[in-house]
Amino acid sequence: MIDLDDFDRRILALLQENSRRTGADLSAAVGLSPAACLRRLQRLRDEGVIAREVALVAPEYRERKVTVFVLLTFERDRPDREDQFTRRMREAPEVVQCYHVTGSADYLLGIEVADLEDYQRFTKLHFYESYVKRFETHVVLKDLMR
Structure with missing residues (x-):
């Protein structure tokens, strides 16, 4: 189990609202560079913190x-x-x-x-x-x- 910091938690909260957010969107919301947000996002996926991403159909x-x-x-x-x-x-x-x-x-x-x-x-x-x-x-x- 990996340790999550405040940036990770904010990124996860934003993705739970809309998993299609771009690195730029995440960057503006959490205060990290887009590249840093995307690296964190990839780590969260690789480590299994993000179990799966699904589409909610109307x-x-x-x-x-x-x-x-x-x-x-x-x-x-x-x-x-x-x-x-x-x-x-x-x-x-x-x-x-x-x-x-x-x-x-x-x-x-x-x-x-x-x-x-x-x-x-x-x-x-x-x-x-x-x-x-x-x-x-x-x-x-x-x-x-x-």
């Missing part, structure tokens, strides 16, 4: 237009089932986020589907298992960050 252009968040609870602690479930969620293209969490549920999932019928098919395929005690679905009505 909802009206997405194939999967419905986003749901699911709180899922297992029947009991079963490490073998947890590993199997994790693998299945990683392989499912609908799952865009999967967190093992504390609290009343065991997992929090972010899922994108074409419509609610598609989500119903997904639940039957993945959640109707003997080790799943219950799941609670929250359908996103509006993304307030866009």
